[in-house]
Amino acid sequence: MKxxxxxxxxxxxxxxxxxxxxxxxxxxxxxxxxxxxxxxxxKALFREIVHGDVVRYAIPSIGALNFVMQKALxxxxxRSLALDAHGKCxxxxxxxxxxxxxxx
Amino acid sequence: MKTIRIGxxxxxxxxxxEPAVExxxxxxxxxxxxxxxxxxxxxxxxxxxxxxxxKGYDPLLAERMQAVLRLCRDKGIRIITNMGAANPAxxxxxxxxxxxxxGLKGLKIAALSGDDVLETLKSGGHRIEExxxxxxxxxxxxxxxxxxxxxAPIVEALKAGADVIITGRVADPALFLAPQIFEFGWSMEDWxxxxxxxxxxxxxxxxxxxxxxxxxxxxxxxxxxxxxLGFPIAEVREDGGAVITKVAGSGGAVTTATCKExxxxxxxxxxxxxxxxxxxxxxxxxxxxxGPDRVRVAGATGRARPETLKVSxxxxxxxxxxxxxxxxxxxxxxxxxxxxxxxRERLALTGVRTTELxxxxxxxxxxxxxxxSTAEAREPYEVRVRVVGRTDSLKEAVRIGNEVETxxxxxxxxxxxxxxxxxxxxxxxxxxxxxxxxxxxLDYVEA
Numbered sequence: 001m002k003x004x005x006x007x008x009x010x011x012x013x014x015x016x017x018x019x020x021x022x023x024x025x026x027x028x029x030x031x032x033x034x035x036x037x038x039x040x041x042x043k044a045l046f047r048e049i050v051h052g053d054v055v056r057y058a059i060p061s062i063g064a065l066n067f068v069m070q071k072a073l074x075x076x077x078x079r080s081l082a083l084d085a086h087g088k089c090x091x092x093x094x095x096x097x098x099x100x101x102x103x104x
Numbered sequence: 105m106k107t108i109r110i111g112x113x114x115x116x117x118x119x120x121x122e123p124a125v126e127x128x129x130x131x132x133x134x135x136x137x138x139x140x141x142x143x144x145x146x147x148x149x150x151x152x153x154x155x156x157x158x159k160g161y162d163p164l165l166a167e168r169m170q171a172v173l174r175l176c177r178d179k180g181i182r183i184i185t186n187m188g189a190a191n192p193a194x195x196x197x198x199x200x201x202x203x204x205x206x207g208l209k210g211l212k213i214a215a216l217s218g219d220d221v222l223e224t225l226k227s228g229g230h231r232i233e234e235x236x237x238x239x240x241x242x243x244x245x246x247x248x249x250x251x252x253x254x255x256a257p258i259v260e261a262l263k264a265g266a267d268v269i270i271t272g273r274v275a276d277p278a279l280f281l282a283p284q285i286f287e288f289g290w291s292m293e294d295w296x297x298x299x300x301x302x303x304x305x306x307x308x309x310x311x312x313x314x315x316x317x318x319x320x321x322x323x324x325x326x327x328x329x330x331x332x333l334g335f336p337i338a339e340v341r342e343d344g345g346a347v348i349t350k351v352a353g354s355g356g357a358v359t360t361a362t363c364k365e366x367x368x369x370x371x372x373x374x375x376x377x378x379x380x381x382x383x384x385x386x387x388x389x390x391x392x393x394x395g396p397d398r399v400r401v402a403g404a405t406g407r408a409r410p411e412t413l414k415v416s417x418x419x420x421x422x423x424x425x426x427x428x429x430x431x432x433x434x435x436x437x438x439x440x441x442x443x444x445x446x447x448r449e450r451l452a453l454t455g456v457r458t459t460e461l462x463x464x465x466x467x468x469x470x471x472x473x474x475x476x477s478t479a480e481a482r483e484p485y486e487v488r489v490r491v492v493g494r495t496d497s498l499k500e501a502v503r504i505g506n507e508v509e510t511x512x513x514x515x516x517x518x519x520x521x522x523x524x525x526x527x528x529x530x531x532x533x534x535x536x537x538x539x540x541x542x543x544x545x546l547d548y549v550e551a
Contacts, residue, residue, distance in 0.1 A: 008325060008361065010318070012370030015143070015234065015534060021368035025361070048473040059374050061388045061403060062364045068372045077144050079421050079531040081462045081492045083470050093472055 001102075004095035007033055011091040018050070018072035018087045020094055027063035029102070034058065034065065036099035042067050045097065046090070067094075106342045108287050110280055110304075112335050113172070114138040114185075115311030117145045117162055121171050123311070123335040123354070128175040130351045131337050135283040136176060138168060138185035139276050139309045146273060147418045147530040149189035150248040160191030161198065161270075169202045169268075177208050177267070184258060184279050188270040190248070192217050195270045196549050203551035211551040214266035216257050218544035219273040221415055221537060222249040232417065233534040239417065247530055248418035251537055254380030254409070256292060257544040258282035266548065273416065275379045277305025280338070288342045298382035299406025300344030303389060306377075307348055307366050307401065311335045314348060314366040315356035329355025348399045360391040363399050367391075380413055380539070382406040412536040421531035422459065422494045425501030427508025428466075429515075429522040432486040439516035440465050440487040446515055447491045447507050456503045457495060464490040489519075494529075501526035 003022070006029045012019045022037055024030045039056050046054075052070025059066065073087050074080035111133040113124030117140040127133055140162050141149075153160025162168075165187045176183055188195040196215035203211045226246070230239045239246070250273035259282050261269045271279070284290065284301040292298075307314050314336050316327040334354025339347045348358050367389060371377050375387035388403040427447075431439040444463045451458070464470035466488035469477045491508050495501045505524025512522055 004324065008319075008321070008365065010365040010369055012368075014370055014372075015532065017372070019368070019370065019372060021365060023361070023364045023368070045476070046472075048475050055372075057372075057374055057387075059368070059387055059389075061390050062360075062367065064364060064368060066368050066371065066374060075421075076532060078147055079424075079494075079529050081424065081460060081494060083464065083466065083490070089471050093476055 001099060002095065003037065003097040003099050007095065009091035009095050011088050013073055013077060013086045016071055016073050016076045018069045018090060020067045020069070020091050022065045022067070022094065024063035030060060030063035032099070032102060037065060037097065041097065042094065045094065106288065108135070108283065108340055109133040110135040110137060110283055110308065110338045110340065112137055112139065112308040112311045114140050114168070115309065115313060116140060116142060117164065119311060121168060123333060124168065125171050125175065126351055126354060127335055127337065128172050128179065128181055133181055133337060136172065136181050136183050137279045137308070138183070138187055139279055141186040141189055141273065143416060143532050146189055146248070146250055146416060147532060149191070150418050151530055153190045154247070158194050161189050161195030162187035165195050166198055166202060169199050173203055173208060174206050177211060182262070183268045184282065185269070186271045186274050186279060188215060188272045190272065192270050192272045193547060196547070199268055199270060200549045200551045208551055211268065212266050213268045213270065213549050213551065214261035214264070215547045215549070216253070216261065216269065216271040216274070216544060217547070218542060219250045219253050221251045221542050222246070224541050225249040225415060225417070225535060225537065230535050230537065233536060235533070239535060242419045245420045246417070247420060249415050249535070251413040251415045251542040252380050253542065253544050254278050255282040255285055257546060259286045261546050262286040264548070275381070276309040277302045277379055278381055280305030280308055281381060284340055295382055295406040295408055297344045299384040300346070300404045302377070302379055302382055302384040302406065303386055303401060303404035304338045304340055304346045307363060308336050308338055310366060310369065312356065313369065314362050315350050315358055316362050317356060319362045319365055325361070327357050331355065346401050347394060348401060349397055358397040358399050360393050360399055363391045363401065378410055378414070380409065382409050411539060413539045413542055415535040415537050417533045417535050418530050419533065421529045422496065423498050423501035423526065423528055424492060424494055425504030425526040426490065426492040427505035427522065427524040428488055428490045429508055429511050429519045430486060430488045431516065431519060433518065436485060436487045437465070437468065437483060439518070440489045442516045443489045443511055443519065444491065446511065450507045451504065454503070456507070457500050458493040458504070459496065460494040462492045466490055498526055498528060
């Protein structure tokens with residue numbers, strides 16, 4: 001299944017740093033998301049865009065992860081050449097990630 | 105237990121006007137906060153002030169004040185806003201002018217300045233956070249330096265009886281934290297309460313984002329009434345407990361899901377959220393749906409505030425030149441690709457000096473590049489070609505757009521709708537300043 005089947009997401013920006021939240025619709029699915037959405041997978045997905053470190057923070061109290069990606073916004077919103085200078089569309093791209101189905 | 109209601113009247117500089125009027129009319133609020141200053145916005149404001157010393161405050165300040173001043177005066181609602189941007193004094197003067205034109209006598213308006221630390225930062229060996237280089241290495245490219253001030257001077261203005269408080273660069277949550285500190289008499293070292301008050305500010309600061317606007321995603325996350333989206337209200341208790349809600353009957357929705365998205369918006373380590381007032385800890389926050397459009401937030405806390413203030417440093421970074429042209433009909437994509445190839449070759453041939461170049465096919469690969477867009481699998485009916493580059497001078501930047509425009513008569517068939525632009529880029533970097541070096545100052549004018 002796709003990550004978007006069980007999670008929602010929003011992107012924020014500060015300088016050249018982008019952060020993407022991944023939030024379980026149902027908190028019962030949080031362990032699945034925690035296992036499937038790793039730093040390695042996020043790095044691989046955004047290899048053309050993110051040129052710095054990626055750090056993952058866990059917030060189990062709300063069933064969410066927060067990815068903080070350095071050098072992700074072409075120098076930041078004021079100097080980026082990108083059409084989406086804030087990187088606001090990155091959340092949708094992440095939700096397209098293929099993840100293992102729930103165990104039957 | 106004492107409770108106050110704080111409304112969020114704007115989430116960014118260009119935001120809608122009438123949701124704030126709705127809050128003032130029907131929200132039963134005591135405070136209306138307008139958060140209108142982004143990293144990018146203050147750079148633009150500094151540019152405006154450089155050209156005209158009476159400008160540099162938010163471009164919609166007059167329109168917003170015109171819309172809410174009388175209502176707020178009638179209902180005793182106090183206004184707190186960072187619409188002063190690069191020039192709080194000029195913003196206060198403009199507000200006074202509007203109050204007088206509306207016949208509002210005795211309105212006390214505070215202007216909070218002191219966030220401008222350009223001269224302080226120039227002297228002394230301060231360093232740029234991102235690069236580690238000394239601030240002085242930016243030399244005459246340096247245009248602005250604004251420290252993020254905290255809630256304390258706003259609390260002082262509230263104590264002095266200000267009806268309207270206009271600030272420049274202040275940490276966004278501090279605009280909302282200040283009325284809580286003032287009303288409940290919280291200590292400036294009650295880190296737990298300041299953490300709780302900060303999470304309230306963080307949830308409210310982007311206005312429509314927490315009431316379901318930016319949350320909406322048809323099929324996955326349906327939200328009703330988006331054209332009439334209501335802006336949020338926080339109902340805060342003296343002990344720091346809070347409920348996020350909105351005006352009954354307005355569009356949008358306040359749910360645990362909208363609150364979770366906003367909680368993590370633009371934060372890094374949730375356990376360590378730096379503000380000038382407190383290092384807030386959101387890592388154990390919980391949300392509970394208490395009723396329709398009523399979400400309780402609990403579990404935020406905090407630790408001692410940092411000894412340094414974050415400073416946004418504006419500098420002239422570079423120039424950006426851009427050109428666009430459209431192709432439509434059969435083989436539009438092939439003609440678009442040919443157009444890009446031609447411009448790439450022309451820029452080299454004519455010796456345009458760029459430090460960075462980008463070639464986009466809008467509608468195909470312009471957002472995340474080809475790896476994620478799988479451009480090969482798609483054949484759009486139309487495509488817009490975009491070439492954009494960074495240069496060291498405006499003259500060179502202009503040449504990029506020109507090369508795209510000349511495709512009109514020299515390029516692939518049926519190119520249409522060419523546009524071009526060139527601009528100077530005032531970009532932002534960060535520095536940390538010992539907090540004692542920023543000197544907040546309050547000035548009052550009366551209508």
